[in-house]
Amino acid sequence: MDTIPELKRPAFARWLGTTNEVTRRFLGAGRIPGLINIAGGLPAPELYPAAELAAIARQVIEEHPEETLGYAPIEGLPDLRDALAARFSTQALKLGRANVLVTASGLQGLDLIGKVLVEEGGLIAAQFPTYLGALDAWRPRQPRYRHVDLEDASLDPVAALQGAQFAYTVPNFSNPTGKLVGLPMRRALVEAAHRTGTWLVEDDPYGGLHYDGPPLPRLITLSGDRQPGQVYGGPVVYMGTLSKEVVPGLRIGWMIAAPAMIEALVMAKQGADMCTSGVTQRMALVALEGGLIERLRPVIVALYRARRDALCAAMAEHLSDWFEWEVPVGGMFVWAVARDPALDTDRLWSIALKAGVCVSPSSVFDSTGANRRALRLNFTLNPPNRLAEGVRRLAAALKTMADQSHD
Numbered sequence: 001m002d003t004i005p006e007l008k009r010p011a012f013a014r015w016l017g018t019t020n021e022v023t024r025r026f027l028g029a030g031r032i033p034g035l036i037n038i039a040g041g042l043p044a045p046e047l048y049p050a051a052e053l054a055a056i057a058r059q060v061i062e063e064h065p066e067e068t069l070g071y072a073p074i075e076g077l078p079d080l081r082d083a084l085a086a087r088f089s090t091q092a093l094k095l096g097r098a099n100v101l102v103t104a105s106g107l108q109g110l111d112l113i114g115k116v117l118v119e120e121g122g123l124i125a126a127q128f129p130t131y132l133g134a135l136d137a138w139r140p141r142q143p144r145y146r147h148v149d150l151e152d153a154s155l156d157p158v159a160a161l162q163g164a165q166f167a168y169t170v171p172n173f174s175n176p177t178g179k180l181v182g183l184p185m186r187r188a189l190v191e192a193a194h195r196t197g198t199w200l201v202e203d204d205p206y207g208g209l210h211y212d213g214p215p216l217p218r219l220i221t222l223s224g225d226r227q228p229g230q231v232y233g234g235p236v237v238y239m240g241t242l243s244k245e246v247v248p249g250l251r252i253g254w255m256i257a258a259p260a261m262i263e264a265l266v267m268a269k270q271g272a273d274m275c276t277s278g279v280t281q282r283m284a285l286v287a288l289e290g291g292l293i294e295r296l297r298p299v300i301v302a303l304y305r306a307r308r309d310a311l312c313a314a315m316a317e318h319l320s321d322w323f324e325w326e327v328p329v330g331g332m333f334v335w336a337v338a339r340d341p342a343l344d345t346d347r348l349w350s351i352a353l354k355a356g357v358c359v360s361p362s363s364v365f366d367s368t369g370a371n372r373r374a375l376r377l378n379f380t381l382n383p384p385n386r387l388a389e390g391v392r393r394l395a396a397a398l399k400t401m402a403d404q405s406h407d
């Protein structure tokens, strides 16, 4: 019998082989039936304003058929760019349309910043541990990373930023740690960016989700204070999104930066997707102008605060022999660090999946994959009884792991 010769195909790009095994398995793990998913950074779907968004969708297509259904400008709809510029301006920080790019969500912004700044082997100074999506977005650029620990009181921000193509930070309730960067460190980072010239990316999906205490000033606001009244031309690249405060499905985000940076990002976006959907951009504009975010915020904050408290209470009951953590004052995550430095959370993750709960192991937030001592737990997606059951399953997995080690 004739054998069919095996097809000789061109090799896939090298970067595809640079991800770690856990990341690869982790990304597909959240959808197993019966599994309690406390791994992802997902909003509570019962809070999606579905009826209101359906009405807005109909309204914008009927009122603006050509603009919504045709190609939009690469930079974004002028009215939406103006609205975003006005929303983020302060007395000192002067923003105009030229400072704003509308993106297909925050993740596209991260991809674009990698495209315009990083050649293969280029250096990124990234807040450590680092948002997995950012590592994914930049993996094809094959960068080098300098890990920057913003909780380290002895950190020298100038040394941290010097020589990097850009610094990446999530000052409000970081993903994965949920930590808030304090005002002195914010000021120091902005000062360092102005001194070194290094671009300072401020990724801010969680800034509206604070449960205790007032918000702190944005890095771009602090940067604008240094050049009051001039159209913003400083080093901060601010990134926002509707994903965590309205819905992720609209895929609307924005970047606010010096006009020269916006122009470069536009070049990259042209080759990425030509434009963000006109339908969802117009919907975002109506939502912003109609105060939808402000109306939703108290409801979201109350629900998430109660869920955070429920998760932390269940953790205190079942996990405190193994882990320690701080109760986060905002965002979506609790970062639990193992008391025993030898506890391997990659291994725990696999055992926990079999026990019916998915959590995020710390290795996926480390460009080297080496950090295996912590877990990220999400409290926004599930109601309190599911959070408690998820934590019980995790505790059972810890016992199984301990028993296996004694065998």
Ligand SMILES: Cc1ncc(COP(=O)(O)O)c(C=O)c1O
Binding pocket: 041, 104, 105, 106, 107, 108, 131, 133, 170, 174, 175, 203, 204, 205, 240, 241, 242, 243, 248, 252, 253
């Ligand atoms: C730190 C951070 N940046 C960006 C994003 C991207 O969100 P989106 O692409 O939905 O705007 C996320 C989502 O989890 C995030 O946690």
